[in-house]
Amino acid sequence: MKHTVVPLQAPSAVLPPLPSGSQVIDNDHIAAVFDEVADLLDIEDANPFRIRAYRNAARTLRALTFDVAKTLSRGEALPKLTGIGVDLAGKINEIVTTGDCSLRQRLRSTLPPGLVGLLSIAGLGPRRVKNLYHDLGIETAQQLCLAAQQGRIRHLPGFGERMEARLLSAAQKGIGKDRRLPLALVEPMARRLTEYLQQIPGVEQATTAGSLRRMRDTVGDIDILVVAAPSVDVTTQFISHPDISTVLVKGHARASVMLNSGMQVDVRIVEPAVYGAALVYFTGSKAHNIAIRQRAQKLGLKLNEYGVFRAKNRLASTTEVSVYQALGLPWITPELREDRGEVAAALAGHLPGLIELTDLKGDLHAHTHASDGGNSLEEMALAAQGAGLEYLAITDHSQSLRVAHGLGVEQLLKQIDQIDALNSRLQGMTLLKGIEVDILEDGNLDLPDDILGRLDLVVGAVHSHFGLTLRQQTQRLLRAMDHRYFTILAHPLCRLINERDPLNLDLPAIIKAAAQRGCCLELNAQPPRMDLFDLQCQYAKDEGVLISVNSDAHRTADFANLRYGVAQARRGWLEKHNVINTRSLTELKAWLVIKSPTTFRG
């Protein structure tokens, strides 16, 4: 089909209300429909560029910092979105209106939707999935296992005995492409491997790349770039590492292995002369790589992991800076390399001056052994000071959270006196009096006003009733934030990576409310939390909401987690002035006084 290019328009009439029930037509939902369409088209062997268009659109939707369905339902026009033309805009409209699109229904009528699940088995792509379905009727992983055990797969064209065994193993072990672990859990594994690689004779350097280097909150596999002369056989020595359980791929320039922990590791070996280009390539993200390759194309250049080329002449390759420079761009920090506008910003000279760990002057969320922490007030104060901070808010749990020995009124009053006494002794460190007060099911706070009013700040958090509906949960938080002493909403989504899904929450409404009320949102730096997400930080920034990057420390060692919080903040494009706890104690006190004129007694 041929189309003229016009801006994406909202429908002329206001859309009917969203489908009732629990289904939420958010950007992720629309993206998921597009991804499934892409997978099914792929299996159908459709035009690969058409397939890519659906994948690109899904990626674009996930990266938006506003809600498409809400914008359309207000009758507003969406801005022109990269990679979304007339046809896909129409499908977005259809999905928002009906919850589905007719193309997906048509594809599902000819191809079982279960086939999409087969794509997640290592070694299976669209061609093989299609052949397995057409020739053997295989639609599920169970059917795949059975057919492999019966030796029926080896006879298909393009398969064979080894492929059959590999697929059986992958399907049985559930070796997929989706397992992601918290960054902090993966870092030590990666460190052991890079140190091992570095001591192999002839290896000049071993560097982590991929999402680990981009400091994503979760990591799906460990990517390591090794610099060595071509004569050095790195991969043979690498695969003898004791942490490795399975070798998936081994060549001279590349190896992929599975660790005993289940984490996949990809090692790539390059010569010193191409280190910069290889590091750019191997750091990704894939989307960023595509974006800068398109930039190269526009300049009549070619970019790959060996350098930037004009015809066969290599213009740059030794350092990342030189590679970006050859593309007419300043160096882009890895945390921003997600194709979320960083290339355009770099071109325009508008890259943000991102927050650094050393910008943090304090931490506004920490516990002591008065509730569920492991250390005393003084130990926490000194540890915070040792981490380079000048103030620390003590925010133990409140009485409802019995499992964490939450503080009642009397205990909190006692702690206030203890903090006053300790502050008179501390030098260069000030403790602030706070509480992590439970937000009850109805949105009320867990302690009476007259007590909360005696604190320097009030950090509110949800620790129960995670399963409320979107409307109930949103109303609950909005009501809590209406409270006159409410300062910071802690871990707003309450997700625990791989353990608990984010709350069913209208986060844009919460962010807008925070902007109106002058509340902060927390970016909780506990590795299993990392809450808010990077994109949501960016959205909050756009809406003028201040973020507090907090450790939620329960023991003295936890202040080290602040670096993960700062990394996530950087991924969310946050600058120093977007983060409340970069302010000096004096500035923070002024802000708290303005916010709640009667509270601060410092």
Next chain:
DNA sequence: GCCGTTTTCGGCCCGACTGTTTTCAGTCG
């Protein structure tokens, strides 16, 4: 299906490795 300083056609990011093949398709990053 999208897009345009080469704009309504014709291109769309690029290379390593595997397994099955006998020169390459498929998968993956």
